Amino acid sequence: MLASPRVGVLGGGQLGRMLMESANRLNIQMNILDADNAPAKQISAHDGHVIGSFTDRASLRKLAESCDVLTTEIEHVDTYALEEVASEVKVSPSWKTIRTIQDKFQQKEYLSQFRIPMAEHRELLKNSVEELTAIGEELGYPLMLKSKTQAYDGRGNYTVKAQADIPSALKALEGRPLYAEKWAKFRMELAVIVVKTKDGVLSFPTVETIQEDSVCKLVYAPARNISESVNKKAQELAKTTVAAFEGHGVFGVEMFLLPDDTLLLCEVACRIHNSGHYTIEACALSQFDVHLRAILDLPIPPKSLELREPAIMLNILGGSTPDSHLKIAERALSIPNAGIHLYSKGAARPGRKMGHITITAPTIHEAEILIQPLIDFMDDTSVQDTNILFKHPKPQPSIASPKLTSAIGVIMGSDSDLKTLIPGLNLLKYHFGIEPDVSIASAHRTPNYMAQYASTAASRGIKVIIAAAGGAAHLPGMAAAYTSLPVIGLPVKGSSLDGVDSLYSIVQMPRGVPVATVGINNSINAALLAVRILGAFDAKIQEKVVEYARIAEKENLDVKCIKMKEIGWETYHRQMEEKK
């Protein structure tokens, strides 16, 4: 039954608060163990909450007594206390899983058994300069020195750039259990939210995360500029990783994508995760909804985890003044399609996660345009000095931010085709307000460029390609062979055969590779066909197509036809001849 189970949560920060939003909508009582007035407690007015620390054994026992199932929003909990209560109450995920994962070295050792690819790593047993020097010679520099436990958001990590840094690195992490990790020269960081249920594992889309000072700044859903095969590999790696652990619930899996398109597991969290906040707006069920369903053995339709629309999530961090995070939220009020989430955590400390903003749009490119003013605003007002202890060198962007492209790509075999294209290009730009992406790409003179253009068009956000060519007109058909997008072929009349050569070359494609051919030299129709295609999926463009037809109808009926009736067909003809 939906209404009966009581869920206990260790921790009531922003993750617990967003989990509470999901519980509230299903009228599920969720009891929070955390300090009084913790963010999650503020949106739940019953008396089943427990005041105390999620690391305190007595408080945990009290929580367990009032619940049917326990879960956690944080890994740094007392797993021995959880083990004790596990005989009386269901603990999801298992305390064993939490214990393995909260020690990052243990986590890696455990996953090695399942052949999960990871950066090479070595345990430090003595935390001595000699020991780390030997490891440095083996793994090379820079290398990461990491605390096995209590490490998150870059805290507990130290980048050892060269052998000379070793003493200060050991000093900075003094007293902690340590391991060293080979530096991963990744080109991107990817993440996948996986949910483990009684029936197996399901996953949300592969997203791209941008970290700044080791703290997540942005999440792009879906990841930009990765191939379908990388996406599949990321999904498989994430699911295989999570399948290795016991218990139900949501896991956050972070990965490095290397320049050769191989993947390394970065780390896994056995809880709802910052890289999954975008799911609230972008998917039919959020990571919070499915975590709750997973731990309560309620159904999760896999389709509900698919992306409804691309999204970009931006974290709002505490800044140099107590209200700088509120200024960012205020600025976001004016950003179209921005969903704002403030966590009500009270006083802001520099670098503290105070809220987040998710922007959705029909394409990731549109979302990028919408969010840019907010990123600019944030970068302008951001902290100069954070109190984050151990700074990670800011990663250089290894791929340039993709150029924002038009939904319509126009290519021509030769610049001599441009004059034929002009009426169509003008129509797109001035009537429909669409600036097309125009290139010269000859199938015969620049076959490699043509192939590259067509094969990457879809990933650049192009939805339809117009290709103009004359004579032995191969361009439209060759472009169609290199893309899965619709290609519109415009036959250009050459010096002989009146354009019939171009028409036949374009329209008579072999079965399997279609080209949408329009009339000879009719670039207006090529442009109109392109906007009809876009309009079938965009009501505003479709309305403009309707309007265009209305204007043409009016022009013919109310102007030309009436004029011919008025002045007679003979005068009309004479005037036409004079205009020539």
Added chain:
Amino acid sequence: MLASPRVGVLGGGQLGRMLMESANRLNIQMNILDADNAPAKQISAHDGHVIGSFTDRASLRKLAESCDVLTTEIEHVDTYALEEVASEVKVSPSWKTIRTIQDKFQQKEYLSQFRIPMAEHRELLKNSVEELTAIGEELGYPLMLKSKTQAYDGRGNYTVKAQADIPSALKALEGRPLYAEKWAKFRMELAVIVVKTKDGVLSFPTVETIQEDSVCKLVYAPARNISESVNKKAQELAKTTVAAFEGHGVFGVEMFLLPDDTLLLCEVACRIHNSGHYTIEACALSQFDVHLRAILDLPIPPKSLELREPAIMLNILGGSTPDSHLKIAERALSIPNAGIHLYSKGAARPGRKMGHITITAPTIHEAEILIQPLIDFMDDTSVQDTNILFKHPKPQPSIASPKLTSAIGVIMGSDSDLKTLIPGLNLLKYHFGIEPDVSIASAHRTPNYMAQYASTAASRGIKVIIAAAGGAAHLPGMAAAYTSLPVIGLPVKGSSLDGVDSLYSIVQMPRGVPVATVGINNSINAALLAVRILGAFDAKIQEKVVEYARIAEKENLDVKCIKMKEIGWETYHRQMEEKK
């Protein structure tokens, strides 16, 4: 500043609860005036709430003292008490607006001044049989007898089917202030959520509402089967209506669409409204988000009110058993793309609104397919006897529920074209899993049917039309003239001219009306072009297009090419000849 204003709300039912969800995300303190443990109070754990009735003057005064702005989730409030506190605290919308709107006759009289089209209505001064008989003779039967005040969800309405019903109608509504309204023979009910801000009015999309027993059952966003011009008229009527009232906030406007496509205002509510719940999932900002922003003078980007995806909202009403609403919610857990909202209102009474479900999908047709099992389940388990006092006769559906259509429409000029289409139709159905919508529609023999088919195709969910024709092949071009969708023309080879007649007739369209022409008899390419168009906007279909190309590549390289190398081109040729 975002964090400082305190908002007071009269009423803490489901509308207040969903408003609280929006306030929580912006960390805005919202104080609820309602009974202890009212739904809205359950998700807000501060001590600023007031226990009491929203009709009680002392409680209202207490609320006003602790707030910067007051708003309401219900119209049945004491507007004289609101008028009193209006000098100390901002009241949004204005108490004047609430006073005018809460009396439905007054509401209509007021709007008459603004030339808002409405059903004819007459005030009853004596509530006598003679008076109503005279009105009945004037307005005709059936007519609606309505209470001016305290009427909602069909309560306070009585359908007078004939003169003989008059005494029982007056008896049923005894003691209430009454008016009579001419029966509107509508073909559909439409609704628009409008928000009035300091800068003017903005609106959400036009939706279709389905009422059962005078209670909203379903909301379709956008409204199905209405033309763009009806949509525009509905938007204008809704905005003009709301512009007539004072104060800021969300208004729900309900309209009748008559068979001749004219619109009548049904009624307006000066609050967040059941017909706008779909906005939580379907728009970037919900009606609750924008109500809060409007009353606090915070920015509302108009783009954030557009539909992100079509949606269907289904109300969950209390049934014949105390838990029947929970059973519906449980069933909904298994429905893909279903967002579930339970209101935590405690005991269910038959007909009481206990929650709602919103299903989103890329098209309204897909949403219809997803929600159907839930509607069936609900109809099977629904109440036989509700306690709704005055039942409205169940309206007969005046238009048949639209048949679920395919995204691909296929038409042919003559059944003799079918054999040419078969390879393409098979490809769509068996490789791509898309059942096309196939018709015979001759431009010459059935011009009216052809015109109707093409002009309504977009509203039926069709995204692309394939039109096959031979000889003087007019069908593709004529279909293109009647639709704004992309039309793919398939030239069919006739008895003479080898199909060149068909090709020229199809491809050489005049400027302004494009047809995407494929090779003669090449229905495979017509089908592939259609799926490429769909695939540009649907990653799953695009993946299948890529797969199709991969199979063709493999077939050519790994099978045919290898075989020819193995057995030699001469043997290969001999085997081909033998197969013929």
